Amino acid sequence: MKTTYALKRLFLTVLIFTAVFGSAQAADALKMELQASKITKAANGKAIYVAASDAKTGETVQYRAVYTNVIEQPISDVAVTLPIPANMTFTGEAKPNSAQATVDGKNYADMPLMRKVxxxxxKIPLSEYKALRWNIKLLPAKKSADVSLNTIVN
Structure with missing residues (x-):
């Protein structure tokens, strides 16, 4: 399964979320870089991250977004969102771990998400998670914040 299309779609979605849901100041002041990396294990058990141009069913892919404040003043209270591509399942691993999740794209809550049955x-299955959101309280001038989530290719 090629992840190139999924990465392009995720990048476009992230840009839309940042532009629509960020403040006007934040949208103009933030530069975002998105990376997709396959995660494999070395012989010593440490994770190895390799650029993901394609990934097969069952492989783990990390989506990492770095948000940089490009203006000369701090930005406060910015929410950044990473959607989970439709052909991926969230593993439950996100950094920072303060992320909130959604199953409908509108209502976010702390993880794990719960419902009454x-x-x-x-707990709501991770396969139903649609996106994660992080609230950046303060991003100083010319500094960066990065967020990431891990997925498994379906």
């Missing part, structure tokens, strides 16, 4: 509160 037959009167019991149960």
């Amino acid at each position: 037959n009167g019991k509160v149960v």
